[in-house]
Amino acid sequence: MGLFGKVFNNTPKTQHESDLDRQIKDDGVDYAGLRISQIVNEKITSKELALQFVLEELDAASHGNDFSISFADQSGFDVSEYKGAMQKTRWTGDESDLEHIQLFFRAFLAKISDINVVVELSTIVVDNIMEQWELGKYQKQSNKNAIYLNTNTGSNDNAPSSQLDYGIKHLTRDGTPEDGMESSEYTSQPNSTKKYQRFIYSDEFGFTPQSKDFLSEIGRTRSMWDAPSTYEYITCLALFRKLILSTRIDRKILLWHIMDFEDTGIAVGQIHDDWNSDIMMTYKMSSEPSQIDTFLATDEVGTITEITMTNHLTNEVTRIPLNNEGIFFMIYSIFSDMHQVDFKKFDTSKMPEKDTHMAKCLLDLKTEMPFDQIEVKRLKPLYYESNDAN
Secondary structure, eight states: OOOOHHHEEEEEEOOOOOOOHHHHHHHOOHHHHHHHHHHHHHHOOHHHHHHHHHHHHHHHTTSOOHHHHHHHTSSSSSSHHTTTHHHHHOOOSSSHHHHHHHHHHHHHHHTTOOOOHHHHHHHHHHHHHHHTOOOOSSOOOGGOOOOEEEEETEESSOOTTSSSSOOOBBBOTSSSBBEEEEEEEEEOOOOOOSSSOOOOOOHTTTOOOOHHHHHHHSOOOOOGBOOOHHHHHHHHHHHHHHHHHHHHHHHHIIIIIIIIOEEEEEEEEHHHHHHHOEEEEEEEEESSSSEEEEEEEEEOOEEEEEEEEEETTTEEEEEESHHHHHHHHHOOOOOOOOTTTTTGGGGGGGGGGGHHHHHHHOOOSSSSGGGSSOGGSSSSSOOOOGOOOO
C-alpha cells in the first residue's frame, strides 16, 4: 500500500500537534518534502524500482481527494500505466526494497497529525522522485518516441501502422518546419464573432500543472467526468458527417466557428511552393495544457493533411490517422474537453431505438439526408453554456 493509500484508507488522525508538525511549520512543507525525497532517493537503487514506487503511489493517489487525483492525472502517465499497480506487487513480508521504502515512509508520516500536510508531502516526494529519475512528465523529450493513435486497435503506439495514413508531417517537436518545408503567414480570421468565451487552460495557467486552483477554475478532473447524453453523442455524429461531406470554405467554418479552433495565420508547405501550403488551425483545451492542430490544404475540398494532439506538460505529440475514426476521435475529444464528458463511458447498446437509427443514418455517408442541406453557418457552436444547452 502506497503513501496515499495509507492516508485515504485510514480514519483521520486526531492526535495533538507533534514536534515534527512544529518543525514542518517552521521549515515549510516544500523543504520537508525535499529532505524526505533525498532520503527516499538514497534507498532507490534503480530506475525500475523508482518506476514501481511511483506507479503504486499514483494508483493510490487516483483514489484519494481532488488534490491527489489531480496530481495523478497530470503526472505524465496514462491511467492505464498506474491503474492497479498496488495489486501487482506482492508483499512477501521479507522487506523487499520497495517494501522497505514504503515502511520507512509510513513511520515518518505516522508522526504528522495534519492529513492535508501528509497529502501535500506525499505529492512533493513522488514528484521529486519522478523528476530525479526522469519519469512521466519529466521524461526527456529526446528519449520519447512519437505517439501514433491506432484506430484499428484503439491503442497508442510508438510506430505508425502501415495500414493507416497519418498525413504530412509539417512541424518538428519545437514547432519549426520539417526538412523541406517552410512556413509563411497570412491574414487570419479573427475570433471576435464567436458568441461564447471559453476558458482555455494555457491562457490562464500556461503549461504549469495545477491542483486546487485548477479544480476550482475547471470544476472537476477528467477521471470524474460523466458519460455524455445520447443527444450529445448524436451531436458529435452530426458534426462528423458535416465535416466529412463539406468543402474547404465550410470545413474551415466548422473548425473555426463551430468547434472553436483558432485560425493561426500560419501556413506550412514545401519550400518555394506557397500555392500548396496548408493552413494551421489550433484548438486549445480547457481541461489541460494541450492543443489539437489540424492542417487544411488550400484545394477545393480543404483536404485535412494532418491532425496532431500535443500535451505541453509531457512534451508528447500524438498523430491522429486521417480516416473517419481518427476524425471522429478529434471531434469527441474536443466535445469532451468543452463539456467535461467521457465518451469511453457511453454505451451505444443502451440508446433508444430511434436514436440508434439516427446514428446509423448519420454514419451512412453515401446516403443523402435532409440534414445535409442545412448551411454550416446556421449550426450552433459546439461550445454552449448550460442555460443554452436546450
